[in-house]
Amino acid sequence: QVQLVESGGGLVQAGGSLRLSCASSRRTFSSYYMGWFRQAPGKEREFVATISWSGGTTYYADSVKGRFTISRDTAKNTVDLQMNSLKPEDTAVYYCGATRGIPPLPPRFDSLYDYWGQGTQVTVSS
Numbered sequence: 001q002v003q004l005v006e007s008g009g010g011l012v013q014a015g016g017s018l019r020l021s022c023a024s025s026r027r028t029f030s031s032y033y034m035g036w037f038r039q040a041p042g043k044e045r046e047f048v049a050t051i052s053w054s055g056g057t058t059y060y061a062d063s064v065k066g067r068f069t070i071s072r073d074t075a076k077n078t079v080d081l082q083m084n085s086l087k088p089e090d091t092a093v094y095y096c097g098a099t100r101g102i103p104p105l106p107p108r109f110d111s112l113y114d115y116w117g118q119g120t121q122v123t124v125s126s
Helices: none
Strands: 004-007 010-013 018-024 033-039 046-052 058-060 068-073 078-083 092-099 120-125
Touching: 004 092, 018 033, 018 092, 018 120, 033 068, 033 078, 046 068, 046 078, 058 068
Parallel strands: 010 120
Antiparallel strands: 004 018, 018 078, 033 046, 033 092, 046 058, 068 078, 092 120
């Protein structure tokens, strides 16, 4: 069992930055992928970014490409999401997820993820 805990959410003005962090309760296996998803009120949860634990290969949703950066620290078992140039439409609850890396890859669908954190609120004011 893997427990994930997110931190770093908050309120920020449009154009600002936030850094989210997700800590895993145990060592993440090399085949795993870690991902960030978000869910805005009244909308379905959507893919934001994912990273392969072994090689650090990253994939992003088009809506955040060039603004968000996902990274992982294999020594600390953490995965971060640096969010720059934030927009009001980025407002959502952000969730960290972990998947065993079973195809299709990269894992862009939340149904592929085995473990989830509790979520952290990000609010971007205009």
